[in-house]
């Protein structure tokens with residue numbers, strides 16, 4: 102009988118593995134058993150790799166470790182990867198009919214970095230089609246479920262990754278965040294989600310949604326785990342022209358002691374506005390008090406351009422998406438229609454059949470925003486707003502070291518509730534989008550359970566390339582409170 106190794110955090114599991122108490126096969130068996138118990142309920146994965154393949158890889162790791170035990174941080178660690186990040190030899194669908202059969206001939210840079218450390222790839226997790234959505238309900242494979250209540254959404258678009266971590270179906274996962282898709286599902290599922298600064302982590306091999314916003318980041322059980330994974334992900338990559346040269350510090354140094362003294366945190370009043378659920382607000386306010394008790398200085402601040410963020414985001418993101426998704430034409434790769442009368446008809450039919458309703462809505466919105474005659478009215482205007490939002494942040498970061506806000510105006514909502522109302526769905530990103538537009542790092546950590554027993558998330562946003570400050574503050578909060586110890590019932 103495999104021991105319940107799936108209960109441990111990444112750091113704990115790594116320590117056990119390095120000490121020699123357990124082997125890679127023990128880990129693999131434990132996780133495979135866990136998957137067999139809960140995956141049919143949670144549906145976190147689009148593709149689970151062959152059992153024999155995973156066991157074989159684990160066996161190879163154990164065999165190579167006979168003589169010595171010094172390992173790399175991710176060795177034998179079972180990770181899940183969002184299904185819009187390319188994995189050599191394992192299909193990468195983006196939750197879309199368009200790429201349902203697509204098997205990448207190469208690894209994304211982040212995947213290559215994990216492979217170098219001999220991690221165990223468990224499978225590819227569910228997402229809204231091409232990352233467009235906040236609930237995973239826009240996946241052609243059907244929605245994933247929230248482990249805290251299976252009738253609720255796990256958030257999105259990285260809902261599969263967050264649900265897999267919360268349900269112990271992997272020890273940690275990679276997600277992607279364009280307007281909140283790491284932080285929002287992490288909040289819905291009661292786990293930690295970190296969106297790094299734009300440029301911190303390579304996007305090479307990430308299927309593009311909105312290139313000026315997309316970032317890959319960790320979804321984990323603890324803050325230390327996020328630091329550990331970010332250490333592997335953060336690196337300059339010559340294959341990504343927007344990848345930064347800014348040297349990455351050792352992020353594990355930020356999660357050693359509870360230390361927020363000398364830090365000033367800002368509370369932006371625009372993030373506590375109408376529409377914020379009182380239950381959520383109360384937990385966030387209590388979290389702010391915890392920071393104060395730990396010796397942090399609290400300051401009320403204002404980010405006046407916040408109210409335009411959603412409007413600007415949905416123009417910029419759809420504009421970029423309409424251009425990025427032009428490549429799916431039935432010629433180069435992916436789906437091609439069976440019914441065709443000539444070339445143009447083939448294009449048209451392929452896209453009509455290959456994309457879902459939300460993707461089509463965005464391609465149309467984006468094409469419209471970019472069309473001549475409307476470009477200045479929409480796209481150029483949205484870019485100006487983006488600059489204003491960035492300036493707001495620059496100004497407050499003169500006074501404070503990081504900002505504290507809710508992640509989402511509500512907790513997770515029931516499956517189906519917002520599916521017919523795109524605008525309501527878009528509003529669930531109102532607190533995450535600003536950091537995306539400004540390219541800032543932001544982390545979501547659990548800060549409570551609502552009266553209905555659903556997780557509440559706390560967002561910390563920081564200066565560009567100061568993930569360490571966020572990790573330090575998040576770690577201090579996490580270690581002072583008990584929320585990380587709560588487990589979802591999965592029923």
Ligand code: GLN
Nearest residue numbers: 232233234279280281282
């Ligand atoms: N929910 C937002 C959207 O639908 C953000 C998605 C994301 O970050 N990938 O665009």
